Amino acid sequence: MNDDERPPLDILLCAPRGFCAGVVxxxxxxxxxxxxxxxxxxxxxxxxxxxxxxxxxxRKGAIFVENLSEIPPTSAPVIFSAHGVPKAVPEEASGRGLFxxxxxxxxVTKVHREAELHHRRGRDIVLIGHAGHPEVVGTLGQLPQGSILLVQTLGDVEALCPRDPENLAYVTQTTLSVDDTAEIVAALKQRFPHIAGPHKEDICYATTNRQEAVKRVAPIVDAIIVVGSPNSSNSQRLREVAERSGCPISRLVLHACDIDWDEFTTVKRLGITAGASAPEILVQEIIDAFSERRKVTVETISTTDESVFFPLPRALRDDAAA
Ligand code: SF4
Known part of the structure; x- marks a missing residue:
């Protein structure tokens, strides 16, 4: 198709999008x-x-495992993922002499420390999060079994039966929907007026900022593509936020080949964002794929600037090597 035959498409790129400081x-x-x-x-x-x-x-030589038991005796480094791990995991690694x-x-570590602090103060803890997500598994695993009660919905809040309703605290997964979580926190506070909470949100800055950007763009486009993996919690939430903000088509895709092109034939304005674990190269791949079919213009809609940076784990810093 030559330039003149391609129908126009305005792409509005959400910013911030993509990699957060924890992922980097x-x-x-x-x-x-x-x-x-x-x-x-x-x-x-x-x-x-x-x-x-x-x-x-x-391809560079990393070997991914789900359990330490899959790793043979070795002096090679063993890295725990960004989502955090239950306490039993570093204990097992140390018992086996793994590096x-x-x-x-x-x-995420901040949430672990909050949970420990509440536990030391004798409080039972309510964790707002998604069952089975590795971050939730890691947070639950910071304390003895039964110390943390997981809630996922308003119904779960209704059904809660804590041992001492006067002595409760809550923490949350970092990658939840800001709006859903606010509703659940409000319900918790209504049922348990003395419940202690974080001084500042447990939902991280990256999750919050990416959802804000989608809320700005979703009402003014015909469709939104969220670039990310189906198992990425914050990417899934971005897709839901777009849908709830009134965007008629909201899809989570990892690669351009995942796109159902028929869905986008009548779309004139398209929003694109990316989950916190999705690299910019995948966003560019999708823009390029649209450019092959449409005469594309790209505008960035920015809701805030991010300058958060986390230094490497201590063992990997240059001064540690020295
Ligand atoms: S999404 Fe938030 S909590 Fe998760 S790695 Fe990024 S900054 Fe950390």
């Missing part, structure tokens, strides 16, 4: 470990929830 740090940790110690470097669980990222690290490096996002 986790990926850098694997790359630094590979360059400093050479392959293999073992990584427990997908370092971040993005297949493209995981496959690129595999463990923790790439848990500092904002």
């Amino acid at each position: 740090r986790a990926i850098d940790a694997v790359e630094r470990a590979l360059s400093r110690y050479g392959p293999p470097v073992y990584v427990r669980h997908e370092i971040v929830h993005n297949r493209y990222v995981v496959d690129s690290l595999k 463990a490096i923790d790439a848990t996002c500092p904002l």
